[in-house]
Amino acid sequence: MFRKIAVALDGSECAGEALDVALTLAKAECAEMAICSVVDPLVIVGTTPPSPATDQLLADREAEARRLIEAAVEKAHAAGLKAYGQVHLGLPSDEILRFAKKTGADAIVMGTHGRSGLSRLFLGSVAEAVLHGARCPVIVVREGAAKPVAS
Template sequence: MFKRILLPTDGSEHAARAAAVACDLAKRYGAALEIVSVIDPVPFVSFPEGGGEALAYYLDAAEEGAKQGIAAAEAAAKAAGVAWASHVLREHGPAQSIVEHAKAYGADLIVMGSHGRRGLDAVLLGSVAHKVLTLAKVPVFVVK
């Protein structure tokens, strides 16, 4: 049924649960797993004076977080005995990047975690999972 599963990760507990589900599905269906973490290289509209230091700090932390999230997902894939590849995507707009990568990879399923934000948090912070659900042309399995 599924041959190529895309697993976006941000290194969170929710992403770890999604990795377990994605690995289980990949094993059951003999699917390959594509693990991605998206770093928005310019997350702010403008920087105050000295903002270059803030951007450098953000990018260093984002790179480290991406590496840790991918390493955890790779460990889950290895433990499950499924084939995987992993990439850090450095693109603006995580949801759009995930959907575009799913299309380029030929994914027939996206499995991702959700923080379950509601109310003002959802309005202010947005929901990558909700945006992926809206934009994706393939099924999206959201793990809470």
């Protein structure tokens, strides 16, 4: 059913578990993996005017996102899957939806929560916006839910 599975990573534990679910699904479906991470300049820079310090902060976050994507692509390759990744700049939910559309993904896998949110909320804002906007199935993974149940 699934030929290409998009995964959204923000470096959180929850998104890492979503990646594992996506890898399992991709293996079962013989699907390709398309992995993305989005750096939101507004969160980093806010309303402060551009300066060498904010430029450096942005560059650091992009480098961090690139390392995250490289590690995830390597993990997928090690599992015998075809995979590639991209880092995008912009509003995370918009960029994830655009990435899924552009890559022709037929499913999106992500976490219920990410790096910044309050776990008491049912869903983080990025997860909620992607669920609202997606034209394909979205698999949302709650932290701890993908771990094997101890007997």
